[in-house]
Amino acid sequence: MKTFILFSFLLINSLIFAQSTATYNFTFTSSWNEIDHTSIPNNAHWSNLVGATHKTENYFIKTGEVASLGIKNVAELGDNTAFNNEVNNAISTNEAKQWLQSGFSPFAAISSANLNGIEVTEEYHLITLVSMIAPSPDWLISVNSLDLRNDTNTGWKTDFSIDVFAYDSGSDDGVNYDSTDVISSPPLGIFLINGLPFNGNKIGTLTVTLESVLGVTENSIFEGVNVFSNPTEGKITISNIRNIDLMSVEVYNVLGRLIKSEMNFMKNQQNLDINLSNINKGLYVLKLATNKGQILTKKVIVK
Template sequence: MKRITLTLKSLTLISALLVSTSLFSQSRASYTVSFTSVWDTETNDPVNGNSIVALPNNAHWSDLVGATHNSSTKLLEMGSLASLGVKNVAEIGDNNEISNEVQALITAGNADQYLQTSFDAFAPRTTATLTNIEVSEDFPLLSLISMIAPSPDWMIAVDGINLRDGNTWVDEIVIPLFPYDAGTDSGMFYTSPNQVTTPSFEPIFVLINEGPFNAKPIGTLTITFNQVLSVDTQSITKVSLYPNPSKGEMTIKTSSSNTLDQALVYDVLGKQVARFKNRNSNDELQMDLTNLNNGVYLVRLILKDGSQSTKKVVIN
């Protein structure tokens, strides 16, 4: 395992340092991700205060949202233009479009799941925690975003934090986060009216000693490894699920020496939508998902020996 402490002043892809220890060839692990805000004025908190002007009375954060994905895609990037989804989060705390963008990445095979959680309190100093996120080694990068509210288009964000290093799951990453400007609104103050950046949007940039902020971080993101979820990938390789894509009727085939215990089906928002128990310990189990809407789903396969794997299936 590896513990990493980083100072993040740009939304660049972060790779963990090489470590000498390694795990088995695991496929999924559980992580807890927590962002703790210290957003306050220099007057109220001379040590950590990061705002040189008074905060608005309704200062708060929008939901922390994001995705786990692979290196073929990015949700946002320092020095690049914001997508419509990033713009909507940064300006008004609206997550609908970024959810659609993540869904498109999932359909294209470049993302694994959409993430969203609320903050503990409607306040500037508070915490948001994503508990027990399941991360696949095929989609080991974590990207997140939340609006600094109210504001013209200010946010905190991370892009492509890598939770893998070779065959190793990173143990802990601690990142001081700084405010960013999405480059889509030209307002200068927390409560500035809407002022669309013209003639065109500007690239995302960091707000260090810019606007109402000094050079101090606005909070800390802590990513903590919980446990490996897949025990023995050799057993998992003997599992097949077919046909895929399908119209919803599928067969799960295992070896007779290590049969399926149960299959759990989740939608892309992480909600469990079906469960199939292999009560007779047969080496084949029929799975009927024809009652579900067309789209992408995740099926967690749990074998009798406790080994687990998650497969993506498409219903059309």
């Protein structure tokens, strides 16, 4: 519980006090098929798409190096617990900003997984994502240290897509989807699967969409905006919004999942009431977005 509270506190504060912030949507779309990948087992599926935003390249995973317990457990079991602990530890030492997790698992062989409304700062501008290829001995997809800043480091990358490939975590010697568990001793380093069944071909695509960018000076439009009561037992009021051209008001939990959204506003509306009585107690992020892409985030506590 203490680790979760620390994680939540760091996440909320990083969302609020970052200087330059970009908001992205990520979609992994599978292209697993019998032509490129030899065959697909009858019960083929993926585990949760999970990962983190962070600042040091290759911090969580690196080709050629032995997988951490967290990466090993994702690849072998589809179990995210140890990896989540590794990300939380990285957050506590200021190496990472937030844990990322898609909203459902497992998802089918030919399907997609989404991470929406992910805010990335200048300091924590890298993203790493993994998911188990199932069934398998120890295979996973990996997007490692994807840099969201542009090549000249003067701004944020706009919309783009990258190919995603299958990797062996090096912890099991199995070579088929349904191989019996054979622990690799000693463990090998993580490597791209160039042979059967994937033949070095891509197994999916990650589409990255830039939703908005907030510069350090853009908060001035939100001067005077207040949120009360906070902490709340069920209702919050956002005041002094008359002169703001609001596009949306959204509430996210600490995993980045959208909990509530308001899109319709009256002209010259002074205050907006949001009912949160039907959500669990805890920390949330309230995000106000204008039609010009300006964003204000505030932490909200539901008690």
